[in-house]
Amino acid sequence: MIELSGLRKVYPSPDGDVVALDGIDLTVERGTVHGIVGRSGAGKSTLIRCLTGLERPTAGTVTVDGVTISDLPERRLRTARRKTGMVFQHVNLLDSRTIAANVAYPLEVAGVKTTQRAARVAELLDLVGLGDRAAAYPAQLSGGQKQRVGIARALATEPAVLLCDEPTSALDGETTRQILGLVRDLRDRLGITVVFITHEPSVVRETCDAVTLLEHGRVVQSGALAQVVTEVGSPLSRALVPVPDVPAAGRRRLVEAVYSTGAVATSAAFAAVAGLGADVEVVSATVEPLGGVRIGRLILDTPEALTDDVVARLRAAGLDPLPGPAGQEEVA
Numbered sequence: 001m002i003e004l005s006g007l008r009k010v011y012p013s014p015d016g017d018v019v020a021l022d023g024i025d026l027t028v029e030r031g032t033v034h035g036i037v038g039r040s041g042a043g044k045s046t047l048i049r050c051l052t053g054l055e056r057p058t059a060g061t062v063t064v065d066g067v068t069i070s071d072l073p074e075r076r077l078r079t080a081r082r083k084t085g086m087v088f089q090h091v092n093l094l095d096s097r098t099i100a101a102n103v104a105y106p107l108e109v110a111g112v113k114t115t116q117r118a119a120r121v122a123e124l125l126d127l128v129g130l131g132d133r134a135a136a137y138p139a140q141l142s143g144g145q146k147q148r149v150g151i152a153r154a155l156a157t158e159p160a161v162l163l164c165d166e167p168t169s170a171l172d173g174e175t176t177r178q179i180l181g182l183v184r185d186l187r188d189r190l191g192i193t194v195v196f197i198t199h200e201p202s203v204v205r206e207t208c209d210a211v212t213l214l215e216h217g218r219v220v221q222s223g224a225l226a227q228v229v230t231e232v233g234s235p236l237s238r239a240l241v242p243v244p245d246v247p248a249a250g251r252r253r254l255v256e257a258v259y260s261t262g263a264v265a266t267s268a269a270f271a272a273v274a275g276l277g278a279d280v281e282v283v284s285a286t287v288e289p290l291g292g293v294r295i296g297r298l299i300l301d302t303p304e305a306l307t308d309d310v311v312a313r314l315r316a317a318g319l320d321p322l323p324g325p326a327g328q329e330e331v332a
């Protein structure tokens with residue numbers, strides 16, 4: 001559905017070139033929600049702008065729904081952009097227009113006839129749960145309702161892809177959950193492909209089917225959510241299934257272990273840990289619900305001499321263990 005190949009974007013600046021994207025290869029499967037995470041400046045927004053065609057890559061290709069948009073001339077790009085809807089953190093609605101007229105706007109621009117427009121707008125407002133607010137004005141809506149209008153407007157031209165740039169970061173917890181529920185619902189009902197930029201691990205856990213971590217314009221880790229969280233010691237496993245900090249002082253050798261209840265029940269994992277004996281201490285742990293299973297992450301404090309045995313026994317019990325570096329370093 002979305003194919004990025006060797007995508008590179010360099011911004012020239014008086015202090016030297018800024019490499020925002022440095023050779024990104026990425027596939028986003030049709031009908032999935034794909035999270036893009038990474039620190040500020042990692043290149044997330046640049047990636048989204050390349051997907052919309054607003055930004056021309058310095059090198060590489062961007063293919064959306066079979067069309068290589070990075071090669072298109074400007075005029076054809078304008079039509080191709082209708083295949084991509086965008087939702088931002090702050091919804092820019094036209095205050096003087098009703099909700100219905102805001103959602104109708106992209107249809108007017110696309111030249112859709114008035115009668116067809118009215119039917120489509122009603123359908124879109126129903127889809128986002130605002131069927132009864134068509135005549136309201138933006139000032140009369142809550143932040144979450146405005147975001148729903150933004151989503152309806154983004155879907156007006158029946159895009160194959162919905163690009164979401166931090167759409168929930170200005171919303172409270174409950175409203176965020178409702179908007180994330182709506183995004184999943186749209187994926188299921190419309191089969192739309194969603195690319196979702198976020199800073200929040202909980203948003204990825206609740207919404208994404210797959211996730212990509214960017215750092216300095218490069219892909220550090222990418223894959224199905226269930227897969228990346230069980231890659232013990234990986235940055236996405238640690239970020240998405242966090243455990244409380246382990247103070248380094250007084251520790252012996254730390255062993256990190258991960259399991260999924262898809263393969264090992266928590267009771268079996270705990271029994272394996274208990275079987276290691278009183279000399280092995282659990283210093284931090286969590287069990288996080290994720291995609292219909294639960295993911296457990298444990299940090300064990302182990303006598304140096306027992307480390308190999310602990311690793312072997314945890315592995316035999318179906319956990320993925322990773323001994324930390326010898327010495328006092330943290331692995332949490």
Ligand SMILES: Nc1ncnc2c1ncn2[C@@H]1O[C@H](COP(=O)(O)OP(=O)(O)OP(=O)(O)O)[C@@H](O)[C@H]1O
Nearest residue numbers: 011013018019020039040041042043044045046047
């Ligand atoms: N128009 C531009 N001109 C010059 N440099 C830019 C431009 N846009 C982005 N950059 C630089 O490219 C790099 C990636 O920026 P980008 O905005 O894509 O990161 P980001 O991951 O979206 O960050 P944030 O989470 O803070 O929005 C940064 O070093 C940024 O300063």
